[in-house]
Amino acid sequence: MWDLLQQTKNTLEQKYYQVFDHNLRLAVTGLSRSGKTAFITSLINHLLNADDDRGHLALFTPVQQQQILSCKIVPQPNFNVPSFTYSKNLSVLSTNPPTWPQATTDISEIRLAIRYQNNKSFFDKLTSINFREHNTLYLDLIDYPGEWLLDLPLLHLSYAQWSQSGNFLDTALRQKLAQPWLQTLEQLDLYAPVDLEQLAQISQLYTEFLHQCKAQGLEFIQPGRFVLPGSYKNSPLLTFFPLVHIESTEWSKLLKHASKEPNSTIAILKERYEQYVEQLVKGFYEQHFKRFDRQIILVDCLTPLNHSDLAFFETKKALEQIFAHFTYGQRSLWHRLFMPQIDKLAFAATKADHITSDQWSNLVSLLKNLTRENLREVNFKNIETAYFALAAIRATEQLEFTQDGKTQFALAGKRLGESETSYQYPGQVPSSVPQADFWQNNKFAFDQYHPLPLNSEQRINAIGMDKVLDFLLADKFA
Numbered sequence: 001m002w003d004l005l006q007q008t009k010n011t012l013e014q015k016y017y018q019v020f021d022h023n024l025r026l027a028v029t030g031l032s033r034s035g036k037t038a039f040i041t042s043l044i045n046h047l048l049n050a051d052d053d054r055g056h057l058a059l060f061t062p063v064q065q066q067q068i069l070s071c072k073i074v075p076q077p078n079f080n081v082p083s084f085t086y087s088k089n090l091s092v093l094s095t096n097p098p099t100w101p102q103a104t105t106d107i108s109e110i111r112l113a114i115r116y117q118n119n120k121s122f123f124d125k126l127t128s129i130n131f132r133e134h135n136t137l138y139l140d141l142i143d144y145p146g147e148w149l150l151d152l153p154l155l156h157l158s159y160a161q162w163s164q165s166g167n168f169l170d171t172a173l174r175q176k177l178a179q180p181w182l183q184t185l186e187q188l189d190l191y192a193p194v195d196l197e198q199l200a201q202i203s204q205l206y207t208e209f210l211h212q213c214k215a216q217g218l219e220f221i222q223p224g225r226f227v228l229p230g231s232y233k234n235s236p237l238l239t240f241f242p243l244v245h246i247e248s249t250e251w252s253k254l255l256k257h258a259s260k261e262p263n264s265t266i267a268i269l270k271e272r273y274e275q276y277v278e279q280l281v282k283g284f285y286e287q288h289f290k291r292f293d294r295q296i297i298l299v300d301c302l303t304p305l306n307h308s309d310l311a312f313f314e315t316k317k318a319l320e321q322i323f324a325h326f327t328y329g330q331r332s333l334w335h336r337l338f339m340p341q342i343d344k345l346a347f348a349a350t351k352a353d354h355i356t357s358d359q360w361s362n363l364v365s366l367l368k369n370l371t372r373e374n375l376r377e378v379n380f381k382n383i384e385t386a387y388f389a390l391a392a393i394r395a396t397e398q399l400e401f402t403q404d405g406k407t408q409f410a411l412a413g414k415r416l417g418e419s420e421t422s423y424q425y426p427g428q429v430p431s432s433v434p435q436a437d438f439w440q441n442n443k444f445a446f447d448q449y450h451p452l453p454l455n456s457e458q459r460i461n462a463i464g465m466d467k468v469l470d471f472l473l474a475d476k477f478a
Contacts, residue, residue, distance in 0.1 A: 024476060025140045025291055027342065030298035031219050031318055032146035035350040035392055037104050039298060040141050041089040042392035045460045046469065047071045047112055047139075056459060059466040062477040067116045069134065074113045077140070078287075084110035084143050090458065093393070097414060098451040100393075104145045106230040107288070112139040116477050137476050142288050147224035151281045152289070153321045154223070159273040160251045163242040167220055167317075171310055177212045181205040185245055190266040191257055199239050199268065206241040217307030219318040225280060237280065240272040294472050296346040298390075301366050302354055302446055305429070309439045316370050316433070345385045346471055347371055352463050353391035354446040355426050356409035357398055360389040365431040386471045391463035395449035399423070413449035422447070 030036045046057060050068045057063040076083060085108065089101035114137045154162060169175050184202050207226045214221055221227055229238055246254065258267035299319065304312035349367040352360055364387045396413035410425050427444040452461045 022135060023138045023140070024473070025142075025293050026472065027289070027292035027295035028141060028143065028298070029149065029295055029322070030146050030350075031149060031300070031315065032214065032221075033303060034146055034298040034300045036146065036298060037089065037101050037143055039296070039348075039350075039390075039392040040084060040110070040143050041086060041093075041101055042460045042462050042465055043141070043469070044073070044084075044086050044110065044112065045090065045458075046462070046465050047114060048073075049457070049459055050114075056462075057466040057469065060469045061474045062116060063466075065119060067119055067477050069115045069117055071112055071114045074111050074138075076109045076111045078109055081107060081109045084108040084141065086110060090454075093451055093460065094454055094458065096453075097419070098453055100451060104143050105228055107142065107144040107148075107284070109143070110141050112141070113137075114139060119478070137473075139473075144284075144288070145224065145228040145230070147221055147228045148284060149224065149322050150220065150222055150318055151224045151277075152285060154277050154281050155285060159270045160255065162222075162273065163244060163246065164248060164251075165242075167222070168242055168244050173216065173310060174213065174218070177216070178209050181209045181241070182245070185241070185243070188265065190243070190246075190254060190264070190269075191261075192265055193261075193263055194265045194268040196239075196268075199265070203239045203241055207238075217304055217311035217314075219304075219311070219314040220321075223276060225276075232280070236272060237276050240269045240276070243269070292342055294344045294346075295342045296348055296468065296472060297371075298348050298350050299367055299370065300351060301349050301363060301370065302351050302429075305434070305442075305444050306446065309434065309436075312434065319371060320373060343383060344472060345383055346388060346468060347385070348388045348390040348464070348468060350390055350392070351446075352389040353394045353396045354411070354449070355429055356411060358409055359429045362429040362431040363389050366429060366433070369432045388464050388468050388471075390465070390468060392460075392465060394452050394461040394463055397452070413447075413452075416448045416450060 028036050028040055030039075047068075048071050050057060050060070050063050051070055062068050073086065085101075092099045092101055116135060116137065118135055157165065169178055181202065184205055188198065188202065203226075210221050210227050214227055223238075225232060226238055229235070232238055254266050255270075257264060258270050261267055262271075297319075299315070301315075304315045347367055349363045352363060355363065367387055396411040399410045399412055401408055401410070408425075410423050412421055412423050414420070415422055424447060426446040429444065430438055454460060
């Protein structure tokens with residue numbers, strides 16, 4: 001009974017905050033290795049220090065106007081979701097040398113309460129429904145493995161459609177990596193009674209194939225939970241695979257057999273795929289992805305440049321796949337209460353500290369090229385968009401020197417596993433999607449570094465966080 005009352009209380013509070021626009025759910029979206037955990041950790045750190053951090057947040061208007069009075073972490077609305085480990089992340093950043101927060105392996109959530117001063121005029125306060133001088137904005141943040149994001153397209157695909165989608169073996173590299181899995185797949189009798197041990201063996205080989213694709217910098221990994229299962233490791237829900245060797249003409253016969261023989265191999269594979277989509281993908285989408293108000297999409301453009309044209313192409317394709325599963329539109333009172341929609345969309349090219357500042361404009365231009373096709377619907381609905389070069393947790397410092405009468409830049413930082421500072425110029429970033437000659441003569445390379453140490457007040461050093469915060473949050477303090 002108490003749990004029901006508490007849940008009802010939380011729901012009513014949530015609706016109140018939505019009506020008066022005092023609750024904001026921010027979708028921090030990104031593929032694997034894009035830096036979601038680092039971004040959320042940095043965002044929390046900056047907001048917790050926002051009341052006296054005017055120097056670090058020079059372009060965040062509410063801080064410059066001294067509107068933010070305080071910020072604190074408060075209990076999250078969903079008690080059945082693990083809490084985001086902000087304190088633990090800050091702790092590992094405080095070690096010597098600093099280390100990166102652990103990569104996300106499961107979903108987590110955190111809520112911030114930001115108390116601020118209302119700077120409206122006296123007349124505006126009189127005409128406003130909510131005319132208090134001091135208000136509180138509740139900001140909800142969700143972290144999750146980027147691999148799970150690529151499961152969203154499965155919501156609209158049957159098992160047969162997914163198996164025939166053509167994304168698994170569409171390149172020579174994928175075909176090479178898949179050979180051990182494909183060889184065992186050919187030995188599978190789909191019409192025979194299921195052999196659960198054989199299914200487990202083939203699923204394991206398929207999972208190893210996905211891990212090898214990921215190691216090559218490829219982004220199109222489905223199902224995503226096969227490489228980051230979270231609490232579902234060794235679950236039967238993760239024991240299936242696409243039947244890429246089946247011709248399209250045979251599928252109708254297979255599906256008829258599955259309906260007649262529920263214990264056949266094809267029937268069990270089909271059932272497990274459908275249960276995976278229903279229980280894991282749909283549940284994840286319904287609980288966390290349908291109710292966002294604003295969104296930032298984090299994109300790592302640099303790692304694919306370090307790998308290959310194929311890795312870059314798969315990043316572009318993956319972004320196109322996930323874009324269709326968010327709802328965009330301007331937020332009326334009705335939408336705030338019953339049909340939340342994303343009304344502001346930020347794109348951030350991460351790891352901007354891994355290149356010199358003279359390349360940031362190229363990095364942003366490259367990001368625009370990657371996402372251009374996805375913006376047609378967003379622009380049609382007049383959603384406000386912006387692009388940023390971002391380093392949520394800075395790992396290098398930039399040096400400036402003169403050579404042959406010209407100003408030059410270099411990066412200084414401690415490479416992962418090394419204790420001495422190294423110096424590097426990583427090269428030029430292309431301003432658009434690279435052509436064939438770029439990959440043939442690619443001289444671009446960037447290293448992985450330890451984060452820079454926190455300052456004496458435990459504040460995170462970043463690039464561009466003030467601009468991002470101003471775009472996503474500033475109008476909520478007006």
